[in-house]
Amino acid sequence: MKVHALAELQALKRTMAERAAAEAARREAERLAAEQRERERRLFELAVGPVQPIPHPGRIEPRPVPVEPVPVQRQLDEASVMREALSDDFDIETLLHTDELLSYRRPGLGPEIVRKLREGSWSIQRQIDLHGLRTDEAREALGRFIRESHQNGLRCVRVVHGKGLGSPGRTPVLKNRVLRWLVQKSEVMAFVQARPAEGGAGALVVLLRSG
Numbered sequence: 001m002k003v004h005a006l007a008e009l010q011a012l013k014r015t016m017a018e019r020a021a022a023e024a025a026r027r028e029a030e031r032l033a034a035e036q037r038e039r040e041r042r043l044f045e046l047a048v049g050p051v052q053p054i055p056h057p058g059r060i061e062p063r064p065v066p067v068e069p070v071p072v073q074r075q076l077d078e079a080s081v082m083r084e085a086l087s088d089d090f091d092i093e094t095l096l097h098t099d100e101l102l103s104y105r106r107p108g109l110g111p112e113i114v115r116k117l118r119e120g121s122w123s124i125q126r127q128i129d130l131h132g133l134r135t136d137e138a139r140e141a142l143g144r145f146i147r148e149s150h151q152n153g154l155r156c157v158r159v160v161h162g163k164g165l166g167s168p169g170r171t172p173v174l175k176n177r178v179l180r181w182l183v184q185k186s187e188v189m190a191f192v193q194a195r196p197a198e199g200g201a202g203a204l205v206v207l208l209r210s211g
Contacts, residue, residue, distance in 0.1 A: 105190040122156035150187040
């Protein structure tokens, strides 16, 4: 570099001096930091004694697998709602039609709904079999089945409750309860006793509300 003036030479000297001072300060700071680390290491050794690192060749750190949260409280709440909502003492005598076969239709619906349901105008899309379930289990299973079927956009389902031939006195206890439970479900628009090929007196074909 060619210097043409004394002023420029002095400025260059100042710059070089500042850089040298900054470099010296950086090195001094590193030295002090290294001394501090060494003092801390020695204090640690004096406190705990000599230590030996544990070798771990090929060690693989485990990665936690995320677990989908289970909405336990929501499930308990839903089960509680179903138990409270579906009463075994609900009076259905005035709601059922017992012409040649058992049937029910929600008030405001015409008899053609029942006729079409018996004729199979709606194909059965899903079914539930309540055989072998205790009363509480059957109530909750039926409530969940109706709710999920409606949420999935299904219109026609079959509920198999059995004919009660194995019950004391051969009385269809579960069947009578299923009738009461279905009438109380807002999703249910109508139901009829199934045709012989679909279960006869041991099953119901249920029409669900659309939307």
